[in-house]
Amino acid sequence: MLSATEENYLKALIKISEKNSVDGKVGTNELAVDLGVKPATVNDMLKRLKDKKLIDYEKYGKIKITKSGKKSGIEIIRRHRLWETFLFDKLKFTWDEVHEVAELLEHVNNPKLIERLDEFLNHPQFDPHGDVIPNSKGKIIIHFKKTLSNAKVGQAVKMVAMKENSDVLLKHLFELGLGINKTLKVIKIQPFDLSMNILVDKKAITISNKLAENIFVVCKECKVIGECNKKMCELE
Amino acid sequence: MLSATEENYLKALIKISEKNSVDGKVGTNELAVDLGVKPATVNDMLKRLKDKKLIDYEKYGKIKITKSGKKSGIEIIRRHRLWETFLFDKLKFTWDEVHEVAELLEHVNNPKLIERLDEFLNHPQFDPHGDVIPNSKGKIIIHFKKTLSNAKVGQAVKMVAMKENSDVLLKHLFELGLGINKTLKVIKIQPFDLSMNILVDKKAITISNKLAENIFVVCKECKVIGECNKKMCELE
DNA sequence: TATAAAAGTTAGGTTAATCTAACAAAAATT
């Protein structure tokens, strides 16, 4: 069992090591700054996290999260992002309000709660900030996050997710014949309002720029979600 | 600001003093047993709660919660019961599973979260156990909780709430012309399946016993919710 | 390369929440 504080350390460790993405190693001060505590406090905690085998760490060395630490940390991130999605989609919080509240809710540790919440939210893939929600196995499906509004005329893209999961959006997409895994080809973009003429299932439809901004796509080459990489991707 | 532990002490104090309803005073051991800690621990906490003016307390005397303590405690109970309702209505937890999870969620202290949740759940008046949910002003509307299935032939009752707030139930009630504050008069009860013929807005309808068990009513005399008292009430 | 700056550590202290063991007061019973 992890305390809320320990969970926050793991989360911070993952966040920082992803930013300084060289070798994923983090310093004591860096962690202290991020968590808003003193380096001495971090030092205490490092001993405990090491005892629990959540980090690899030697005196005066750098901190590296272990596999088990990362697994736990990703679970916290999953909870955080699911709660953010709940607050945004269901309770109508704005995207800038959700983080603070999710920061509290994420420490409620009950696996069934999270699975049911995920189900209730329709297994969302992105939180309201557009960050990927790790799945229940702790796998982060990394795709090259771009909205349809980034696509150029002539490009073929595949829809992989939507920014929000509201009933109105879902219904609208359904009526247009749009959905996850559909291939969309951009035929024309109206310069005036940026609305798009696109081809879906051999049918031409028109969608507004607002809608295009809510649809996440990958380039057609990225056939399997998660296998898209920057060099291959046609989308900027 | 109250810690989760302090919140639990207040909740326990309200619960126990309502049970031993003579003068609402509680003993140290009693509290210790309820909270699953040692009396010595309770003693420490009593000092802190007294400093914060949440309880009245003198050495070797009985504990009495103050007005301010009660206000905070009722707020926790409100959160708890709203979360229970959420878990039951939306996440399809069973009524016996909700308590444990709500016990964790209730300590997330964010007023906007609770107000939005209340709204999202359609301002429920009862939790899945049938306990009253205090309103946002901390007022507990006490009505004589009985379901329509308790009414006798010829009785006129007023609908005050429903046991759950699921979409299916809400829709069903709407289609039948039933809703909060409607007056219902029982015309006949079928002995075979206990289904009822009732009069609503001068229209006769038939409802199943299952539905009748999900509708909370007060006797017609209790015109204003909260002013119903046992002696007056026709319902047993 | 010597030294100053930055980064990291240790020792010792605090607070909340818990404990055990010993003691004191109040209540119940003989």
Added chain:
DNA sequence: AATTTTTGTTAGATTAACCTAACTTTTATA
């Protein structure tokens, strides 16, 4: 009323999470 039982209190420890102040190691730079 005296004694036993129950109830409540105190003192002293522990653990997690924090702190400050002093110290040490590493790194950067003059």
